[in-house]
Structure formats: structure tokens, C-alpha cells
Amino acid sequence: MPINLRTPQAETREQRLGTITQWDGSAAQLARDSAFTFGCGRDCGPGGRRLCELSSPYSQASMCAEQIAVTNATIIRDTVVIQHAPIGCASSQSFTSRYSRDLAARRGWKPEDPRSICTNLGEQDMVFGGVERLADTIRDAYERHHPRVIFVATSCATGIIGDDVDGTARQLEEEIGIPVVPLHCEGFKSRHWSSGWDVIEHGILRRLVPHRPDDKNPDLINVIHLGGPDVFSPLLNPLGLEVNLVMGGNPLERLAALSTAAATVTMCFVLSYLATGLEQEYGVPEIRAPLPYGLDASDNWLRDIARVTGRTHLVEAVIASERARIAPELDRLRRLLKGKKGFVAAGAAFAHGLIADLRELGVTVDDAYSFHHDPSTDSGDPEQDSLGHLVQTTGDVRNFTVSPDQHFQAHAALKRARPDFVICRHSGTMAVLAARMGIPVLPIFYSNDGIGYDGLLTIGRAILRVLPRRRFYEDVEAHSAFPYRREWLEETDPFALEAAE
Template structure:
């Protein structure tokens, strides 16, 4: 996706047993750190906790400090056990905290044409976009080298495809190293992308290049989008992803003329780390593209997803975490699993998402045939309920 060499993932597991849960797993951790160093000769080693190791209280901080001194490279403890925060997204923050403490260059030399892009593993859409402003891209965290992580503090500014993912690291770079975080709506749809490009242009002193790029892209993609609107006319979509990402996708769907009356977001961040209202992605969506009639925040349980889909009867769903997609298929609804999270970014992203939807709905007959021969694993009592959260509101019903 970014023309990088294909490599095996370098991950080791301490493989704890019941005995280790009783007597501790520190010896296995020490051996695993030594094995990682011997096998891969790494420039850094990250040690991540799990719920199990946090419960038994293994002292990973002292072990990582011991081996950091022994090897002469950063050995970084990441405390990301889920039960402490009760939400998976704080794992991003824990990882980024470790990078800020142990990897980032503490005496940076500013590279005025370098932009940090905090993302996952999406395709390289930011390089051609930012090249129009004579800027280079530093992709982090996934697939980044230690050197690329180290130069985070040297960049002219920091952006991300989703504020849930990027806000902790971006805020830390601004507060401690003076690297400004771009405080603008996310680059989805014309309104968001225009504001995002203009803010990058302002921060990097490239306002004229930004305006030229915006005008050129509007002229290029608008005729393509009008053709897509004709083909997509009458379709209804449903978005099931993380919060800020969902807000961006809904904006793009509405640019394409696709009715989007329902969305399931997996969490809600009322305030991001910067505290800047320009990063309020939900407010941006409502002010520029209108409200979402059936908008739910939930931890993606399939039995609840059924009632949410029944509320709006979409023609397709956009989804990131594919565990919900099989239920939609059983209802005759095709899903677009967005493995490439950058598919809807920027001006070209509006076109790309429209073409993806056309491809997905072209297979609708398959899902309808599947629905005709599939049986849902729920009793009629539940299927007749209109409120997907009725059990949470009335827990006494569970005993029925």
C-alpha cells in the first residue's frame, strides 16, 4: 500500500500459563526481551501489558529499565491493560506516551517541509495531497522506523486521519516540542478538506499554494462526483466505525447524495486532547451536513445491531471492525469493510468512496439470497423489540 518491503511481524509473546498467573511471569518476560534482542537486533523494544499481567502485578517497569541499561537501546513499557480505562482507544494513548518519553528526539532540528501524519496502515494518500504544498510526509505509528518516530519532534506540524487515534500524540508534540497540531475539521468532504488544507497552508506559510490546490481539486472532482450522484441516487447508507472516523464518513456520503439516517459509533470523545472546538468532528458534521436521525454510541453487540438496522433499513453499511458485517449479510445488507482507512480522505476520497459503494451494492443479490436461507440466532421476543438497549434500561427483563 505504500511500496514498503514485505516483512514478517516481529512480535513475541511470553505465553503465560496457570502457574505463571500464580507465581508471576517476570522470568518469562526477561527471556522474551533477551530473545527479541538476540533474534532481531532491534533499535527499540516495546513491552506491552495485558489484563492478565496487570492483575498479577508483574513489575515490567523495573525489568524494562534493567534491559534498557543492558542493551543500550530504548526498552519501553506500555501499560495498556483494558480494564484500567475500560476502553480500547486508550491503547493508542499508552503507545504514543511511550514513544514521546523514549523515542522522540529531545533536541530536534526543525524540518520546515515535514508533516507528521498519525495513522494506522492506510494507503499513501497524504503524500500526493501535501506534495501540492511542497510538503513531505512522515507516517507514524504503524510501519514506521525508529528514525521516523524520532523525527516526530522535528516536523513543521502534525495531522491525523482520525482525532480519536491522533490527538494524544499530536497534543504531546505541541506541548513539549512546539510542533503545532493542525486544529481544523478532519479532511472529509469539501468543507472539512478545504478547512484542513487552509490550516496547513497557514501554519506552514503556504497559503497561496493551498488556495491553488483547493481550486484545482474542486474543478477536477466535482464533475466526477455529479456522475456518481446519479448512480447513487436513492441509496441509503449506515456507518459503523469509531467516532471521529464515522463523522467523516457520513460527511462524504452526504456529499455523494447518499441518505445517511443511521450510525453506530463505538465510543464518543466529547473533548480531544487539544481542547480546541475546531476539532469537534460531530459538531462539524451537524453544522455542515445536518443531523443524523438514528445516532447510537455502543460497544458493537450483534444483538443490538439488529434493531439499529431495522430502524433505518439501509442499502449498505460502511464498517471498520468486521464482526458486525455477517449479521448485516444475514439481513440482506452488503457491507463495505474499510480495511484501508484512508479511502475517503480528501477530494479524491469522495470519488473513491462513491466507487466503492457502487461495487458493494452490485453484490446485493448475493446478500439477499443469503438472507433468504439464513436464520438469525435470536428469539421472536427479541426480534420484536424496537429498542436495542431495552435490556440495559430494564435489566429485570433478562430473567424472563
């Protein structure tokens, strides 16, 4: 099903991909059942079925799509984001302030405060509507900062009261003469926060990527990532490719060059909406090879990029040299990590990648926790079935839990797994949970850390740095408790509550 760019709202992940957020079983089973959605492209033997979401009567505070969309819009330079919302939605501005300064430090940019303004809706706006406030705020934003683009993010409240954000944006765009791009990201509309990626990528595709058929650059490759250090140029420059790194705070020029590139890769298929859209709209091919986690996958990823961009003659030398370069250190890390048991908690394709990395490092992974599961991708290409690929190339994961950062389920899953360490993203719940259970934890803030050959070294070394902290975590564990009933504290089935219903 093609991506629909005619409407200002991106369809949610549940609608497009059949995304689920609650499931428990083996990775092999989940991959087999997901194959149904991929239309028998892979593993669709008997047993495949449409995935059904488990539902839990109990649930804990999670995250929403608005936060993803707004954070990633806010860090784009020369823009202002307007959060058309009551004040609480904008309390993430403080987080974005920290994030954007950290990003600037890592990328060598001048540190700047993120520019976002909240319309600060109150009770009378709920009754009479908030579009006038929105119009005034857009004018204010333009006067204050003279941005090149203004994003307007919606909220649960404005979605419910029905403010005409699209109409107001169009009207103000004419008035001030710069793009005013609505981001429809009401938190209640999707069960999973990763829909926020689709929202910002939808906005970018519709409004910020000009068609430039005469500017094709055969040496340019788009890399869509979540943010953080550029680990891609060292991998791709030897192929004669120049990296156009987008998202993660990169400037508008990078977005404007998207349609001119020879190909697009995403560092995580959770972000592939933009890549698929670029192929659909501008014929920029999307690299669909499994993501570069582990040696073989990294080899094959480079080969696929070389094939699509016409550089196959260069690639084997690059692969051989990369493998040789990291071999001694990889051996050392494998020796030190041998026999260790790891637990991975991250979002879908990113989790699958980290599991592959750990297994390449010789770590045993029998348990993992994915914040959501996409049975399909927007391309519909089974080549992008990252879970199926993981199971085929590195084996099953016995206990594979899908849960959106639910503390109580993660507690049971960790109790079942009893790992030597946890590696996780979205560290808000999981990192401190593991720590409080006496388990060393490696939070991955910048998700490029595990990519490619160097990614193995980066992750391996980081694990070794956190293992000695067990001394601290065990001390805390012995002197604190969670407010669950004893039965739940001992529970090892994350979905025991459903079973009991």
C-alpha cells in the first residue's frame, strides 16, 4: 500500500503496518506469525497467522507520538516548533534543551537553545477554540526568530476540540511567506510512540523535500538516523559515497538534498517511512538489505549499497580491510564477554540489531524486550523482515516480549531472564529498573553506537565498562523495594495478569 502524501495526517503504524505493542513468546513464532502480513514472502508455512494484540487490564504510563515528532522537529536548525497544546505537552522542552546541547557537542555544532513555543491553551480555549492563539503564536515565532520553517504540532486537546490547524497553517503561511508545516501527532491516536517518526517524516516529505530532477548526485547517499555521531561516513566514504545525514538535528539543506541522492539507507527500519516515501515519490532507491549489525550483515549491507549505487568493484576491498582492522580488538572483546548473558530492550528493528551485535560478540541472548513490533514495513518487502532475518542467521530468542516500556512486565521478564547485564534504549523505565534489580545496565542514547564493524567494538567496550557497576546496583537493590505485591515481585511471566483474567 503506497504512502499517502495527499493528506496532512500520516496514517498510524497500526493502520499501515499492523503494529502491535503487547505480545510474548519466541522470536521464531513472532517472525512466523508476522510473515502473514508480508504476504508469504518469507517463512509463510503453516502456522502463520495475523498477529493479535494481547491486552492488559493494568498498564503504566508510557510515551506518546507527540514527543517523538516534536523533539525531532525542534532539533532541526533554523526552525521553530509550535506546540499547540496546554502547557504540559511542552514540559518536554527542557529535555530537548539538554538533548540539543548534547547533540551540538557531539557533532561540533554551536550549542543553541531549541526554539519551541507552546500556545499554552487554557480552559476558555477548550470552549471557544484555540486557532486565534495559534495564529498569534505563529506570528510571534516569526518575529522572534525569523525561522525558515515553522512546524505546528497538535495535541490530544486540540485534536478533541477540533481546531483547524491545517487551515490556520495555510493562512499564516501566505501571510509570513515561509512553510508552516502541521504535524498531526495527537497522543491518543496511536498506541505507540514510534508513530511520531512517521508524523515528522510525513511532514518533511510533503513540504521540505523539493523535486530536483536536474540535480541528481550519483555519489550522494541519504542516511536517515535517530541522531548522534556520524558513524556512517567512515564506512561509506571508502566507496566514494558522500553521506547526506538527515534527522537527528541536521539542517534543512540536508532535507532539501534528499531527492537528489543515489540511494537511501535507514539505520533502523522503524524510520523507513521517509526512505520508502523517497523511493515512491522521487525514485531514490531504498536499500532494503538487513541492517548492519554483526559482521556478515555489515558485509551484506555494504554490498547492497555498492550494488545499488554501482560500486560493486570497490566493496570487497573495503569489507576485507574493515574486518582485518577490527579483528584483534573483536577477539579481545569476545574473550572478555564469553559466557555472559545479555538482555536487550529496544524498539523493534533496533532491538533485533542489538541482539545480533551481542551474539557476534559471543554474548548469549535468550531474552529480549521490544517496545513494539512492526509485522511489516512500508515497502512491504520481506527483505526488511529484520526479526525473521535475525532468527534465520543467529537463531531463535526463546523469550521475546513486546511491551511499550511497561515497568511491571519488564520486571517479570528480567526476573525470568536473570541476565548479567541489560542493554536498552528509551532508558526512562528500563535502565533504572534493571539497576534497581541489581543488574548492570548499558543505556544506548545514541542509537548509531552499534552500527557496522566499529559498532561491535563500541558496544563491547561499553558493556565492559558497566559490568563492574554491579557492586553499586546490588547495594541499592538490597536496600530498596518496588511497591508491587509479593506475588508480582516473584512473577516471571510478563503476561500473567491476562492469564489470570
